[in-house]
Amino acid sequence: MTSMDIVDEFEENCCIMRYTTAGQLWNIISPREFVDFSCTTDYEDGILSCGVSLDYGEVKPGYVRGFNHPCGWFCFPLKDNPRHSLLIGFIQTDLRGMIPQSAVDTAMASSLTNFYSDLRKTLKA
Template identity: 75%
Template sequence: MEGLPDAAAFATKLKNTLIQYHSIEDDVWRVAKKTRDVTIWRKPSEEFNGYLFKAQGVIDDVVNAVMDHICPGPCRLDWDSLMTSLDILEHFEENCCVMRYTTAGQLWNIISPREFVDFSYTVDYQGGLLSCGRSLEWSEKRPEFVRGYNHPCGWFCVPLKESAHQSLLTGYIQTDLRGMIPQSAVDTAMASTLINFYGDLRKALLQKA
């Protein structure tokens, strides 16, 4: 497998990195954007010259339903307004794969469509689930897309203690969009994109119900 010598070791390291992000003290984060039901924070990334974003909000559904919509698969394309294609290139286990996906242009196409090739791993976490991913260096490229790169990222979804039918969804995203765009435009787009992600996910789950 190109760029992936050991899937099990890669998955374990990725999971541990996300758990480390999840334990970062609150006072390290700075609020980037906030709505009534979603908060986005950010801090400088240790992986690249950009930011690690943290997103958090309560979703009115059980963990498995929420994560079925987030994990790689055809369901994701049905509701995620940013994603324009998703293909599973290789399965390792039921919860472990390599996927290639594309995203639409953003900010009136100042940010042009991107393509990503990511390793994805989903694992149990404290009564809920963690779905995490990281881009791979993949030589096959398509000229109509800029190849972006996701540094370790992921979504923690756990049942809300006071309400078993609600879930607390916390995401960590650090995406190097690459190409010739100002970092300030990337930061603006990322915070807004994460807010929209929660809104689109809530609508999709309501429609399912």
Template identity: 55%
Template sequence: MGDLPNASQLANTLVGYHNANGDDWRVAKNMKDVTVWRKPSEEFSGFLYKVQGIVKDIPTRIIDYIRPGPYRLNWDSLMTSMDIVKTFDEPGCCMLRYTTAGQLWNIIAPREFVDFSYTTDYQNGLLSCEGAPAHGLLTGYIQTDLRGMLPQSAVDSAMASGLINFFVDLRRALIV
């Protein structure tokens, strides 16, 4: 995989996304208690997506379900396979390879990604407890350069819908 930045550098990048100027974000999709925004990526020619929503459960249980591991493949309808390829010394940090299902009637074919995952119990508001004891405000960031001949509007629609579905699937899994 060549030289990888260390986990602290990657985590700091993620926190930097979280602290980015709010004026740069544009709403991509909004659904009950979940909003997806996007802004041009500073790393490549695509977009950085931010998703934020309310999840009704205790934060430690939410974390158990969203981090890469045994629960994730059972409920995340977008993922069809997942392997952790590298773990870091910092807890909650890993590099993973996963395959996604096709989207938009397979206009966007199933694809394989290598991704950095940083999941933390609480870090500068990335997952924070709301006024109710069993509610969390979950914020996630993803940037994906899908490349190919895909129209940007199809990518935007698929990314926004996929991120909304992540919350729908997560909420359904936590009810069980």
């Protein structure tokens, strides 16, 4: 993910977010833009965040509009070590455009690895 902006807010925990990704595999896969409705709430001792893409606004020049089917993230502290949390994500992303499936599989695996690595570094800081 290269950028993330809140486009509109509805309630304390619900908003429309626009985020972008960089091109992948020497820009064989063009940069993508996603616009999602997202809602986050407390769940037991952790949080639950759910979202789905919207057909909202104009696509930024040079980007392809991707689409996230309903997805969700659960984050909650580990009972035996409350200083650590477990993050579980369910995503169903359609990158759209004309991309060979093997390129999608390679790029998604790399992007998810980088996402979790960056998230871990951010949380430690």
